[in-house]
Amino acid sequence: xxxxxxxxxxxxxxxxxxxxxxxxxxxxxxxxxxxxxxxxxxxxxxxxxxxxxxxxxxxxxxxxxxxxxxxxxxxxxxxxxxxxxxxxxxxxxxxxxxxxxxxxxxxxxxxxxxxxxxxxxxxxxxxxxxxxxxxxxxxxxxxxxxxxxxxxxxxxxxxxxxxxxxxxxxxxxxxxxxxxxxxxxxxxxxxxxxxxxxxxxxxxxxxxxxxxxxxxxxxxxxxxxxxxxxxxxxxxxxxxxxxxxxxxxxxxxxxxxxxxxxxxxxxxxxxxxxxxxxxxxxxxxxxxxxxxxxxxxxxxxxxxxxxxxxxxxxxxxxxxxxxxxxxxxxxxxxxxxxxxxxxxxxxxxxxxxxxxxxxxxxxxxxxxxxxxxxx
Amino acid sequence: xxxxxxxxxxxxxxxxxxxxxxxxxxxxxxxxxxxxxxxxxxxxxxxxxxxxxxxxxxxxxxxxxxxxxxxxxxxxxxxxxxxxxxxxxxxxxxxxxxxxxxxxxxxxxxxxxxxxxxxxxxxxxxxxxxxxxxxxxxxxxxxxxxxxxxxxxxxxxxxxxxxxxxxxxxxxxxxxxxxxxxxxxxxxxxxxxxxxxxxxxxxxxxxxxxxxxxxxxxxxxxxxxxxxxxxxxxxxxxxxxxxxxxxxxxxxxxxxxxxxxxxxxxxxxxxxxxxxxxxxxxxxxxxxxxxxxxxxxxxxxxxxxxxxxxxxxxxxxxxxxxxxxxxxxxxxxxxxxxxxxxxxxxxxxxxxxxxxxxxxxxxxxxxxxxxxxxx
Numbered sequence: 001x002x003x004x005x006x007x008x009x010x011x012x013x014x015x016x017x018x019x020x021x022x023x024x025x026x027x028x029x030x031x032x033x034x035x036x037x038x039x040x041x042x043x044x045x046x047x048x049x050x051x052x053x054x055x056x057x058x059x060x061x062x063x064x065x066x067x068x069x070x071x072x073x074x075x076x077x078x079x080x081x082x083x084x085x086x087x088x089x090x091x092x093x094x095x096x097x098x099x100x101x102x103x104x105x106x107x108x109x110x111x112x113x114x115x116x117x118x119x120x121x122x123x124x125x126x127x128x129x130x131x132x133x134x135x136x137x138x139x140x141x142x143x144x145x146x147x148x149x150x151x152x153x154x155x156x157x158x159x160x161x162x163x164x165x166x167x168x169x170x171x172x173x174x175x176x177x178x179x180x181x182x183x184x185x186x187x188x189x190x191x192x193x194x195x196x197x198x199x200x201x202x203x204x205x206x207x208x209x210x211x212x213x214x215x216x217x218x219x220x221x222x223x224x225x226x227x228x229x230x231x232x233x234x235x236x237x238x239x240x241x242x243x244x245x246x247x248x249x250x251x252x253x254x255x256x257x258x259x260x261x262x263x264x265x266x267x268x269x270x271x272x273x274x275x276x277x278x279x280x281x282x283x284x285x286x287x288x289x290x291x292x293x294x295x296x297x298x299x300x301x302x303x304x305x306x307x308x309x310x311x312x313x314x315x316x317x318x319x320x321x322x323x324x325x326x327x328x329x330x331x332x333x334x335x336x337x338x339x340x341x342x343x344x345x346x347x348x349x350x351x352x353x354x355x356x357x358x359x360x361x362x363x364x365x366x367x368x369x370x371x372x373x374x375x
Numbered sequence: 376x377x378x379x380x381x382x383x384x385x386x387x388x389x390x391x392x393x394x395x396x397x398x399x400x401x402x403x404x405x406x407x408x409x410x411x412x413x414x415x416x417x418x419x420x421x422x423x424x425x426x427x428x429x430x431x432x433x434x435x436x437x438x439x440x441x442x443x444x445x446x447x448x449x450x451x452x453x454x455x456x457x458x459x460x461x462x463x464x465x466x467x468x469x470x471x472x473x474x475x476x477x478x479x480x481x482x483x484x485x486x487x488x489x490x491x492x493x494x495x496x497x498x499x500x501x502x503x504x505x506x507x508x509x510x511x512x513x514x515x516x517x518x519x520x521x522x523x524x525x526x527x528x529x530x531x532x533x534x535x536x537x538x539x540x541x542x543x544x545x546x547x548x549x550x551x552x553x554x555x556x557x558x559x560x561x562x563x564x565x566x567x568x569x570x571x572x573x574x575x576x577x578x579x580x581x582x583x584x585x586x587x588x589x590x591x592x593x594x595x596x597x598x599x600x601x602x603x604x605x606x607x608x609x610x611x612x613x614x615x616x617x618x619x620x621x622x623x624x625x626x627x628x629x630x631x632x633x634x635x636x637x638x639x640x641x642x643x644x645x646x647x648x649x650x651x652x653x654x655x656x657x658x659x660x661x662x663x664x665x666x667x668x669x670x671x672x673x674x675x676x677x678x679x680x681x682x683x684x685x686x687x688x689x690x691x692x693x694x695x696x697x698x699x700x701x702x703x704x705x706x707x708x709x710x711x712x713x714x715x716x717x718x719x720x721x722x723x724x725x726x727x728x729x730x731x732x733x734x735x736x737x738x739x740x741x742x743x744x745x746x747x748x749x750x
Contacts, residue, residue, distance in 0.1 A: 067711070346408060
């Protein structure tokens, strides 16, 4: 592995240290879909994501605060990062064909009941403080890649002003919290700029100059358009801070994507994909090998994904992955998982999710070990 | 509790001793819906049910046998009882408006693809031996309560002939198995006779005179029409064997039902209801109390069922049941479970099922303890 930029790090949070590189599965509704916190502990998960906008709509931040915070609410005592909901407001609006973004904030329709809501940077930060996440994200606009340069620029500049407003509200709340027992979270800023190199650089300079605890790469491109994502990361190399964590938002659809960005100095990433493809019958199987100081992912299956519905597995006694130590692989055959999948049994969702998440955690451990060896 | 008929027992099986009274949750598709074998072990489950007809249709008994039997297949090393499928053949036919029952067997349409299948007592017993259950059931006809006396009598007499055929095939297979490593199961016969006292008595005499290892009360009435079920059990008291387990099939929709039949000498019961109502938002909450040598079930909630969707639980910090020691009650609030239920999160199904099954197991322990004290 070319380790010239790959790095190891530690983030001190209110619920312990997060080692980096780290994969963070989304637990959007205050639950990582189909698995319990007991499963996540056994998987070796170190941190998960929740979403301020989703939790605002249901059950509401006041209820979560009243229950003692999101950790107590979902029985997860390790670190939690909350996304502010900039991406969701955009995504809901895409569906509802709405786009009411003003300098003040964004109006969006709830996917639950169609009701109208208005989010501002201040409101997002207040929700993130209320639910009690360990790392919170500034509120940004996630502009789609197919918008023209003028719009992307305008949107980016607004995101910068929103970053300042997010930070200001965070600082005010942190000051209040310092007078109480409540511990304040860390806050990360988000770089936008679409697919345009000069805008991305401008945004990176702006965001890194603000006193955020970490910086994130946001926008539709990141993780979605991997070739361009890798170029952007390389183009921003000299601007991005050496002493703060770098988070690529929504990236991690495949083990290979993670390997590529870790090699380029990205510390954190989240993606719903490993859990989602698991639920739809796609299970990771393969191994990581080091060749010529590079890391590759080898598998008998296309893209490293075993499709459990395939009839060739109907009497297959092997576990999903012979090298895996997860609960699912230690106890169940491909034949049984295929049976559960075809019978649409809820247990399939749990066993499949446990496996794919454990696979990502093992990849992270493998990367960390090899970065350490090469340091 | 009036313990004149309540009793304690032990059944030796190929996978250990089953103590009675015992509640057995159905794991129809070789999985107790929404929970894993790890959950079931923690719940303290001693035995579960599978269904020969369902497993024949998917994945097929040959696949299960090839995988090393149903225990290995589903990673459950404690006892398993298999139902023969008499009830399911009837139930599928009710839906499909088919009713092709002959002396030889029953034709039914698969609920998976509408394909036609023909089941005979011999075939059912062969499947039950192949999958490797510890206790197997004879093949019977489950006649509906609303059939006339002539049909119920005719059907009962055919069920008696099927019982003899089931037993004969079981004995042949057991003889073959004694020459191999394979251990043979126990076999139970099923009493029919609808709601008619004289037919039930005739059936009880016939079945108890055959060399079955246990006897079961079958038919639509049992568990479904509880007042009549209790009368039938009392009417058969002098006929039913003292030295063999008595199994009330499909009974156990509520804690009260179980208390009533245990008091009348029933040893085994199964019902999909505790797990099903859990999935639909109904969670047991209450306690068992002894008054005047009787046991009753006291609860703040109607029928002892807390309806988690109720808005009064939206910020309720209490567990489902303050006296419960299950994983769900030790870690999560009613508010969180309500949130998961409304968000239709799969984790809800698991946590709810864990609770209701643990509740039934605790009821069983409570009954056993009190029978022992009163012996």
